[in-house]
Amino acid sequence: MQLSPFHLAIPVHNLNECRNFYTNVLNLEEGRNSDYWVDYKFFGHQLVIHFKPKTKKDTHTSLVDGKDVPVPHFGVVLSWEAFHEFAELLKSKGIQFIIEPYIRFEGQVGEQATMFFKDPSGNAIEIKAFKDMSQLFAK
Structure with missing residues (x-):
């Protein structure tokens, strides 16, 4: 099966603040837009970031490799080199990490680089990488 790009829509309670974050902090290319997305x-x-008024929501974590991983979260798997370049970009921009970039499951099946941070609306983002992409779904 050929992999296809995915589509993900997330709620943000301050569209302008999050637009600045995704455009100028994460350096993502902006596409179509409106006053609400x-x-x-x-x-x-x-x-796609969509405006949604702020509500109180519970924060939940799940213990993975001794770290409290935020649930829910979303993200992407990058190449090993791109992960480290992106981590340096985020550090240079003063990102506050939930989980600093590190190697998870070191020396085990599924060894990976990972990091977690939040956008201004509190959406948790995980960026990860595998030295060996064949380990992505390894058990």
């Missing part, structure tokens, strides 16, 4: 090219996929 903005499309982004998210590493070859389509990410």
Whole structure:
């Protein structure tokens, strides 16, 4: 089966603040937009931020490799080199990480680089990479 780009829509409670974050902090290319939503090219996929008034929501985490991983979250798998370049970009822009970039499951099946951070609306984002992409779904 051929892989196709995915489409993901997420809610944001401040469209202008999040538009600045995705455009100027993450350096994503903006596509179509309106007063209520903005499309982004998210590493070859389509990410859409949609305005939604702020509500109180519970924060939940799941323990993975000794770290509290935020649930829900979304993200992408990059090449090993692109992951490290992107991590340096985020550090240079002062991103506050939920989980700093590190190697998860080191020396085990599924070894991967990972990092977690939030956008201004609190959406958790995971960026990860595998030295060996054949390990992506390894058990």
